Amino acid sequence: MATTQKNEGEGNKTAARAYNKATTQFANSGKVGPAAAKKSLSSPAEAVELKRAEEIGKRPAKSPKP
Secondary structure (H helix, E strand, O other), rough: OOOOOOOOOOHHHHHHHHHHHHHHHHHOOOHHHHHHHOOOOOOHHHHHHHHHHHHHHHHHHHOOOO
């Protein structure tokens, strides 16, 4: 017989707790570094594009008044 889940309405606290627990366990497992290293940029052009986008994002929203 299948168990039924209680409808918790908006903001499922049970699911949030399960997600937070799994995320914390993964972060503490030591697998984050290798997973990040495994993801590499597809090309040097992509690296240049990402660096340029980062520099643009770090610019102030407005230029200071002279």
